Amino acid sequence: MAGRKADLIAGVASIVVALLFGFQGRELSLASKIFPLVLEVFLVLMGAVLILRGLRGSKEQQGGQEQIDYTRAWLVVLASLVYVAAINYIGFYVSSFVFLTLLSWFLNDRGRNLPSLGISTLFGLLVTGALYATFWLFLKVPTPQGLLF
């Protein structure tokens, strides 16, 4: 993202977050809000500096950013949200198997055909098995429970 635009967005975001916290903490006692209050003031000031810099043209160094395929990026986010929601209903291990298999199949570079679905299914089974062995059998860490497993 261009330096100017990035500065403007960062500046506005910084001020919005500070105001949100400031509004939320308006009824707190001074002892409770002194630390966050200092941070909110600091964020508003820094936000203003960033906005001014954005308007004048940024001098700070911007790292080169890779081109992003937003469809794939958003797909990961949405699939993860569906996965998290499914965990509550059908259980961690079954949801993990379905998530690992389907998303790796969808994202793989070999195309969405039957052989690649086979590889993804094997991958899903292996990773779910490893998670089960590590968390359930060995470490006995509780995993979210659902209707299934």
Added chain:
Amino acid sequence: MWEQIGAGLINALQPFNLFLAIAGLTGGIIIGALPGLTATMGVALMVPLTFAMDPASGLIMLGAIYSGAIYGGSNSAILINTPGTPSAVATTFDGWPMCRAGKADEALNTSLIASAFGGLVGTLFLLFLAAPLARLALKFGAPEFFWLCIFGLSTIAAMSTGNVFKGLVSGALGLLVSTIGLDPIEGVPRFTFGYYPLVQGIEVIPAMIGLFSFSQVINLVGSRQKYIADYKPNPGAFMRVVRKLWKDCKMILTRSSIIGTIVGILPGAGGEIASIIAYNESKRWDKNPSRYGTGIVEGLASSESANNATIGGSLIPMLCLGIPGSAVAAVMMGALLVHGITPGFKIFTDSGNLAYTFITSLLLVNVLMVLVGSILIKGTARVLNVPTSYIGVAVVALSIIGSYAIRNSMLDVMIMIFFGLVGYFGSRIGLDTGAMALGIILGPIAEENLAKSLALAGADGSVFKVFFTSPISLILIILTVLSVITSWLLSRRRGGDVKEAVESGRA
């Protein structure tokens, strides 16, 4: 004393104890490498197993898990830019760029050797200087802790050279987020935004998994890269790293290990603070600090030696004073108490055999770590040969269960995803996830100690006396000022270099 050390070493070298040390190290490294599974969790899970053993064997195993887990966190930090434990945050600064540059073997071996070195130095301090260092720990009150946090936060200016404003904003956002939950002084819920479960606060580990791991997955999958990084096994990397560390990093390793030990002694300050301070100091003392963050052995060696040195440090107040220097040390202290052994200065006389067996076993564990780690590295580095589409999806599943496992809470899973998005979009506009993580880690400690210090000042009638007169506070204030000034000068010099390059380009 030497007699007891010798006897302890002989005990530690018993075949069963050696087996426990190797098993503990292996398990610890795996636990540490998995995002969300911490050293504390690994040690706590294994405590019941030690009940059936004699106390020395049990402690040897727990010490090995502790050492392995702190080192293990660097593996995922280097290979997938996801610190396996909070103390590996600074490891990502140079470890990940090294991995991306096709130097994963060098990075993994550097972290292994530096961790073992730091662990050895910390243990030597525990063996020979436990008593005076424990007394030093007692001199740290709330104001000193507050200044230590401010010194840690000054790292933000150093790590964001060239982008200081956004680094500061990122750090402040992290600090502000850390205030969500119960106020540490009055116990009043703050900033829950009408969602009551947030009263539990923002757990550091899910936030970090989100900032580093989930955001990285979005980035990797979106970038359509086939592999995370180019990787070909690099025979001879171990010896090359040893030579490089011996030639160029003796001072860095020693300084960082001492910093790690001292920070480790302080209750509440652990590997995450030590590694960041050590990294910052190495950068400050370097002739060419701008190399830091670009993928250099020196940066990696600083953070990894410091975080493993905290292990010996954190055990000093635990063994000498009965005050654990870290959460893991607290769990280990619980194990000692279960066996009927009460920590305190007398442990070295009343249970000398046990104490020296445990301490000398830590020396042995750090030597064994090089052996066990070298074998495991060969397998872990191959992660880079798995296509991104598979790795990314597996990391999401691991991030979710890792976040859940901390408090068995789906809220933490949502926190992880939220911070993943914050990290992803934040990095698109130049915000610094490392600085944000630092704010989240240091925020609660800084606020709690600020409030305590203000209360002390209220009772004492002088803010100046409480905050600015103790010698430790003064040293920390001077170090903070030096850190900020150095970063500012570096930033100016860098600006000058850029200007010069632009002008010569025009000419």
